[in-house]
Amino acid sequence: MQHDTAAALAPAPSPIPIRGHAGTAPALHEGAPRAIAPDQWRRLEGHVGEILSALGMDLDTPGTWRTPERFLRALYDATAGYDGDPKLLTAFPAEGGAAADPVGGQIIEGPIAFSALCEHHALPFYGVAHVGYVPGAQIIGISKLTRIVRLFARRFTVQERLGEQIADTLVDLVDPRGVAVRLEASHLCTRMRGVEEHSHTVTTFWRGAFRDPDMRREFLDEAARRRAGA
Ligand SMILES: [Zn+2]
Numbered sequence: 001m002q003h004d005t006a007a008a009l010a011p012a013p014s015p016i017p018i019r020g021h022a023g024t025a026p027a028l029h030e031g032a033p034r035a036i037a038p039d040q041w042r043r044l045e046g047h048v049g050e051i052l053s054a055l056g057m058d059l060d061t062p063g064t065w066r067t068p069e070r071f072l073r074a075l076y077d078a079t080a081g082y083d084g085d086p087k088l089l090t091a092f093p094a095e096g097g098a099a100a101d102p103v104g105g106q107i108i109e110g111p112i113a114f115s116a117l118c119e120h121h122a123l124p125f126y127g128v129a130h131v132g133y134v135p136g137a138q139i140i141g142i143s144k145l146t147r148i149v150r151l152f153a154r155r156f157t158v159q160e161r162l163g164e165q166i167a168d169t170l171v172d173l174v175d176p177r178g179v180a181v182r183l184e185a186s187h188l189c190t191r192m193r194g195v196e197e198h199s200h201t202v203t204t205f206w207r208g209a210f211r212d213p214d215m216r217r218e219f220l221d222e223a224a225r226r227r228a229g230a
Contacts, residue, residue, distance in 0.1 A: 033083045036076075045069050078117060078124075081154030088147050088173075106180075106215070108132040108222050109145045114153040116162060118189055125159065127185030127200065130223035131166060133176040134209045140174050148173075159183055163205040171207060178209025180219040184227075 036044075048068035053059050059067065110130030118125050129149045152165040167179045186200045210216055 034076075041069075041072065044072055048072055075117075078115065079155055081151050085147050085151045088144065088151060106132045106134055106219060106222075107139065108219060108226075109142050110182075110223060110226055112146050112149045114149050114183075114185075116153040116159075116185075117156050118187060119156040119158055121189035122156065123187075123189040123192070125185045125187040125189070125201075127183065128227070129153075129166065130180075130182045130219070130226065131170065132180040132219045132222070133170055133174070134178040134215075136175050136177050138174040138176075140170075144173075145170075159185055159187075159201055159203050163203050167205045167207050176208065178211075178215065179205075179207040180210045180216065181205040182220065182223050 045068040048071055049059055052064075052068060052071070057064060057067070059065065108130065109132070111128035112131065113126075113128055115124055115126040117123065131145045131149065148166055148169050152162050152169075157165075163181045163183050167181045170176060170179050182202065182204045184200055184202045190199055204216075204220075206216065210219070
């Protein structure tokens with residue numbers, strides 16, 4: 001299921017606001033580290049064991065005695081985005097000097113591998129992100145782009161919201177002239193069941209200067225080159 005290309009290259013409705021839809025604004029300050037008390041962990045492990053057992057797992061083997069505990073721990077780690085990322089809070093953008101450049105080239109990073117959990121099934125979807133922006137007066141370290149992707153991917157989410165949050169966070173951090181995000185992911189909730197075993201979903205998100213179809217084409221062409229390993 002690819003549905004980005006035609007829409008991406010068609011003339012864009014304008015203007016595209018630099019900010020996305022209400023409610024997707026970033027939450028860099030949200031997310032204090034979660035606290036789950038030991039007795040709560042034990043209770044949750046009991047629930048998980050009950051579910052796994054009902055589904056058919058034999059919990060009484062050396063390989064599975066600790067599976068409920070390990071499963072919970074893995075889920076906890078996979079949703080660490082709720083704890084926030086202190087390194088992003090201290091990510092002061094550097095002066096870029098790009099503001100003096102009226103043309104303003106794109107800064108493009110990717111592929112950034114990510115894994116997320118779909119909020120509809122609590123099963124993973126995973127793939128790669130490409131993030132681009134046209135800087136204003138500020139730029140940000142490339143590694144911070146990866147941190148932004150991971151901050152929102154390591155939660156229960158949907159691909160659409162993930163892209164919006166990445167774009168809006170970048171807007172808030174560096175006040176760029178435009179942002180482009182492309183996400184391509186495989187959803188296990190689809191692949192593990194039913195017929196669409198090889199489907200993958202592409203979503204694109206545009207802000208500001210990326211209302212320009214040529215800008216979109218440049219971004220998508222570069223993302224395609226990078227995916228091909230060129
Ligand atoms: Zn799902």
